[in-house]
Amino acid sequence: MLRPEHPSARSLSGLVADFGLDTQGSLDGVYVTGVTLRSGEVQPGDLYVGVPGANSHGASYAAEAKAQGAVALLTDAAGAELAREVGLPTVLVDSPRAALGDVSAWVYRTSDHPPLLLGITGTNGKTSTAYILEGILRQLGLVTGLSTTAERHIGDLTVVSRLTTPEASEMHALLARMKESEVRAVVLEVSAQALSRNRVDGIVFDVVAFTNLSHDHLDDYADMEEYLEAKAAFFEPERGRRGVVSLDSPYGERVVDLSRIPVTTVSATPGVVGEWNLEILDETAAYTEFTLTGPEARSLTTRVPLIGWHMAANAGLAIVMLVEAGFELEAIGHALGDDGIVTYLPGRTERVSGDAGPSVYVDFGHSPDAFLNTLAAVRKFTPGRVIMVFGADGDRDATKRHEMGRVASEGSDILVVTDHHPRFEDPASIRATLIEGAGLADHQAELIEVSPPEKAIRHAVSIAKEGDSILWAGPGHQDYRDIRGERTPYSARAEAREALRESGWQ
Numbered sequence: 445m446l447r448p449e450h451p452s453a454r455s456l457s458g459l460v461a462d463f464g465l466d467t468q469g470s471l472d473g474v475y476v477t478g479v480t481l482r483s484g485e486v487q488p489g490d491l492y493v494g495v496p497g498a499n500s501h502g503a504s505y506a507a508e509a510k511a512q513g514a515v516a517l518l519t520d521a522a523g524a525e526l527a528r529e530v531g532l533p534t535v536l537v538d539s540p541r542a543a544l545g546d547v548s549a550w551v552y553r554t555s556d557h558p559p560l561l562l563g564i565t566g567t568n569g570k571t572s573t574a575y576i577l578e579g580i581l582r583q584l585g586l587v588t589g590l591s592t593t594a595e596r597h598i599g600d601l602t603v604v605s606r607l608t609t610p611e612a613s614e615m616h617a618l619l620a621r622m623k624e625s626e627v628r629a630v631v632l633e634v635s636a637q638a639l640s641r642n643r644v645d646g647i648v649f650d651v652v653a654f655t656n657l658s659h660d661h662l663d664d665y666a667d668m669e670e671y672l673e674a675k676a677a678f679f680e681p682e683r684g685r686r687g688v689v690s691l692d693s694p695y696g697e698r699v700v701d702l703s704r705i706p707v708t709t710v711s712a713t714p715g716v717v718g719e720w721n722l723e724i725l726d727e728t729a730a731y732t733e734f735t736l737t738g739p740e741a742r743s744l745t746t747r748v749p750l751i752g753w754h755m756a757a758n759a760g761l762a763i764v765m766l767v768e769a770g771f772e773l774e775a776i777g778h779a780l781g782d783d784g785i786v787t788y789l790p791g792r793t794e795r796v797s798g799d800a801g802p803s804v805y806v807d808f809g810h811s812p813d814a815f816l817n818t819l820a821a822v823r824k825f826t827p828g829r830v831i832m833v834f835g836a837d838g839d840r841d842a843t844k845r846h847e848m849g850r851v852a853s854e855g856s857d858i859l860v861v862t863d864h865h866p867r868f869e870d871p872a873s874i875r876a877t878l879i880e881g882a883g884l885a886d887h888q889a890e891l892i893e894v895s896p897p898e899k900a901i902r903h904a905v906s907i908a909k910e911g912d913s914i915l916w917a918g919p920g921h922q923d924y925r926d927i928r929g930e931r932t933p934y935s936a937r938a939e940a941r942e943a944l945r946e947s948g949w950q
């Protein structure tokens with residue numbers, strides 16, 4: 445976890461006075477330098493926050509936290525009772541999770557002179573839009589910070605992410621570390637889970653954005669309406685000052701209606717008119733070129749080095765966010781120059797093959813809508829057959845599996861159904877559901893079931909010819925597979941390259 449390297453110590457009595465909180469035990473002379481809700485990550489001088497969770501109450505790990513150097517505990521009444529014997533000075537709150545953001549902002553002083561803060565939510569395209577934004581901000585000459593599902597960046601420093609959106613204590617520590625590195629603009633990917641679980645509390649974004657909403661995460665939310673409401677909670681004055689909403693999914697209009705902050709809209713969908721509209725001019729295997737036109741006929745023509753209309757849509761959203769943040773469209777155009785946006789997006793329709801042989805793309809798509817768009821993009825540049833290799837997450841929304849199988853079959857010529865992260869589920873039964881879904885499609889791709897995935901990609905490469913494309917959807921940038929709770933080291937990109945080498949293509 446990234447933390448400030450030179451944290452300042454803050455008096456816990458000051459926190460209690462500022463927030464008007466109750467306490468147990470003496471706080472005299474207690475100073476805190478950090479905050480965490482994970483006992484295993486406590487550093488000397490930390491305030492340990494005991495959060496009640498789905499599996500256990502964090503306060504039951506207070507002894508471990510103390511042994512690692514925690515100087516105080518913040519928890520609820522039940523937590524205080526659980527940790528009574530540990531003897532840490534204790535601050536009492538009704539909901540430790542709800543308090544975590546503001547308390548962390550106070551400890552790390554992240555509300556003092558914050559950088560430009562840009563946040564993105566939506567089902568698909570958050571990571572892509574975040575990287576595109578980071579790219580443009582760098583081209584504008586700013587030192588940037590980034591937090592996504594794939595990586596967190598502080599200027600040129602990169603670390604691999606664990607959650608899409610870190611817990612609030614980690615988020616504020618990250619922001620404090622970014623401040624030490626003189627980061628001027630920060631782009632944060634914000635999941636629905638983060639909004640529902642207080643992970644971006646204590647942060648007021650300058651601009652918040654919505655990409656789209658489609659079937660996903662219905663293991664966490666009762667239905668699409670509840671999922672939408674979780675996302676729309678981003679468009680509240682305590683979260684963001686201004687909003688940008690993509691109208692590319694029908695839910696965009698709903699977010700506009702639900703928003704309680706000023707919003708502007710952007711559309712890349714023909715026939716759907718936003719305040720900003722994007723028209724695709726050219727699509728090649730190396731870039732997508734587009735014109736973005738806004739109010740008062742302001743317009744910008746540029747390109748993004750990614751395939752598919754959806755990536756141009758993400759780029760349009762990113763540019764409108766910057767305009768809303770106060771950048772002139774002309775200045776953005778000038779910074780992008782003739783070559784357009786410079787970005788490298790790990791594991792999103794990432795081409796891992798060389799010049800000879802089939803094109804092989806590794807992608808992070810794991811929802812029907814992501815499959816639809818990436819398959820359409822790959823099809824455009826495939827003179828031969830589209831071969832899709834995919835599996836589905838175990839212990840995650842199982843209701844989307846039929847639709848994933850159906851969309852995959854509709855969009856490809858050959859389907860290789862394999863495993864992804866089975867977690868605690870039986871991989872064979874996940875594959876069976878995907879195959880059932882494929883059977884519901886109007887277009888029946890030729891189907892073969894191959895397990896495990898290292899065999900599946902080798903099979904796909906062995907049947908592919910020059911001019912064919914292989915889309916391996918699911919693993920993207922990830923460097924592990926979760927099998928029965930164990931994170932086994934595994935890189936789809938490395939496996940795909942190896943399979944190509946073994947077949948003599950690289």
Ligand SMILES: CC(=O)N[C@H]1[C@@H](OP(=O)(O)OP(=O)(O)OC[C@H]2O[C@@H](n3ccc(=O)[nH]c3=O)[C@H](O)[C@@H]2O)O[C@H](CO)[C@@H](O)[C@@H]1O[C@H](C)C(=O)N[C@@H](C)C(=O)N[C@H](CCC(=O)O)C(=O)O
Nearest residue numbers: 481482483495497498499500502505607608609611635637
């Ligand atoms: C459903 C969910 O979000 N759960 C999160 C939640 O877990 P929980 O409430 O069950 O916590 P718990 O296991 O009961 O533990 C209670 C407390 O004790 C602490 N603890 C526990 C054990 C221990 O030894 N020491 C210790 O300190 C825990 O840190 C926690 O604070 O709090 C934990 C502590 O921060 C998170 O790690 C955990 O995320 C889990 C790993 C997760 O997989 N979350 C996913 C669903 C998620 O958030 N995904 C989204 C979006 C993904 C996407 O877009 O596709 C994301 O933003 O990543």
Ligand SMILES: Nc1ncnc2c1ncn2[C@@H]1O[C@H](COP(=O)(O)OP(=O)(O)OP(=O)(O)O)[C@@H](O)[C@H]1O
Nearest residue numbers: 567568569570571572593754807808809814817818
């Ligand atoms: N605007 C978009 N509309 C539909 N699909 C998209 C869009 N942008 C990206 N995708 C596809 O969705 C998948 C995930 O992309 P990306 O990682 O950018 O989204 P995300 O919202 O960050 O997803 P996650 O939260 O799972 O990380 C990829 O297959 C990508 O090609």
